[in-house]
Amino acid sequence: MRTSGRLLPVLFAIGLMTLGGTTATAPARAQDAAQIAGTAAVSGTVEAPKPFQAAQVHLLNVDKNVLFMVYTSGGRYRAVNLFPGRYEVTVRKPGFSAETKSLTLAADAREALNFSLREEGAQPVQQGVFGFTSRIADATLVSYDELYPAGPGRDLVAKTCVYCHGKNFLPGRPYHETQWTHFVDLMLNPSSPRGAMIPAGTLSSTDRETVIAYLAKHYGPTSVKRALKVDADFPLDETVLGRAMYVEYYLPLDKQLDAANKQRRTQEPHFDPAGNVWYTDRSIPNRIGRVDPRTGEFRDFMMPDPKGDPHGLTVDKAGHVFWAETVGFHLGRLDPRTGSMLRYPMDSTGQSKGARGHTPVIDSKENVWFTVIGGDMLGKWDRKTEKARVWKVPTSGAAPYGISLDRDENVWFAEFRRGKIAKFDPKTEKFTEYSALTQPTTIRRLGVDSAGIVWYGGFSTGKLGKLDPKTGRIVEYDIPMPFSEPYDVWPDRNDQIWISDGGQGGSLIRFDPKTETFTYYPTPQTTDQPKLAITRDGAVWYTPRSSSKAAAGVLYPDVGKMTTFGAYY
């Protein structure tokens, strides 16, 4: 039997406060109430020559390669539920530095560790972005106005190219005018390999000239490579953050397999019935992986196609893991007990040449629905026949992306490149599409709350969208920080909406629909987080993707209520 799920008696925990050196004047916090058996706690003060808010205390368990991160509140911190082992503890706050301290924690230990911060110039921060919009290592970080200088074409470029490619893409490419002309025409051309990226009729020939002239002038062969400097001064609420804890389980680097990669890449987390967390791993060779959050133990399963590029993943009731491959258009299936892997074509007719799968989701009959980003389709793998079929979505160039089911098992998905939300009714096989209010935009993902309201993120507009399917009415909220990039938008059991946002370098954000307020939980690493999975206890799992260390990560918004490391829906 596992011991991790049990609570210690409250009386014992109160006794610990004195043992741990926490004085009676320290604010009573929820996490003082409970502690998972066999774990340790560290608390202390953080002093600085000038005021600061919510510094991050990073406690890295070097034996297990697991990071625990808490925030200071009123200059104090307290980290509970720490795995025993050797630790390196660092305090991070832009504008300050402090030495890293080491300590070893035995099971049930309570230690005190205090820090003094020195003032230091703040390091500029880039967006937590990936893919087209990758972070650019050798770029000079500049303001938006330096990145996109004023002049004819600036707004046109923003609404014709930047909304789709992200802010760092064009300024990172020093092309000659002939190359820019080639690429603009490629984006306009319906017969280019992926069709027209710029929707027909949205760019006149005069505007095309203006766009090319702007690109050639500002991003020419001699221009300095530059990327957006973001202001990472998040709105911070210490009373909320003082109760929170992040944990990141770092993926081990395999000496042989990862010699060339130097880094691994997780994409999408999901839980199995035993409380493990699964993820797709786009490191080459591609893997499907699992971490047991109670022990930090990882297990990898090599994919049949080492370059199939797994994107989304889901787990059925028996614990079988299904994943969608972007390259090769297969739905994979793993039985973790035997290690056997099957691959089903995503279109049994074999007619969808060059299509690219994206994200799967399981319905109550254990059929697997999936989006097809390249090929503009929605698909269904049938549990009884073990065959898959696809339906073309109404909008060409839509690029179906994130997917979710409502209570009536209508299939909702985001039409990424055309800024729409779509519904598919399996009974009538009809699609209904809704356009996001602010256009143009990309939409990565969406989630459906318990009342059937569909929530989405305007990735390039920085909006949180709310669609009521009963009326078709859409409301959009401004996410408070500039350059916000809401990626996944996912409700927890209490219909609090969680947003992953790499726009300012990385934050999880909680939106309370009743009070219409946003609460920020800045991430331990600069990153984006393409997908969230939330436990029945409200722990928010994510995969940091553009971060320097690949991980399966989790935020406990209220660590005092934590009873287990296991992850259950």
Ligand code: HEC
């Ligand atoms: C709706 C989304 C979208 C819009 C709008 C868009 N692009 Fe693209 N762009 C893409 C995609 C997707 C690709 C990759 C095409 C492929 O690989 O087949 C691409 C490819 C490119 C490439 C080549 C990248 C490479 O390294 O191979 C350049 C350069 C580019 N786009 C520039 C632009 C410019 C300039 C504009 C505006 C005039 C623009 N794009 C508008 C989505 C978009």
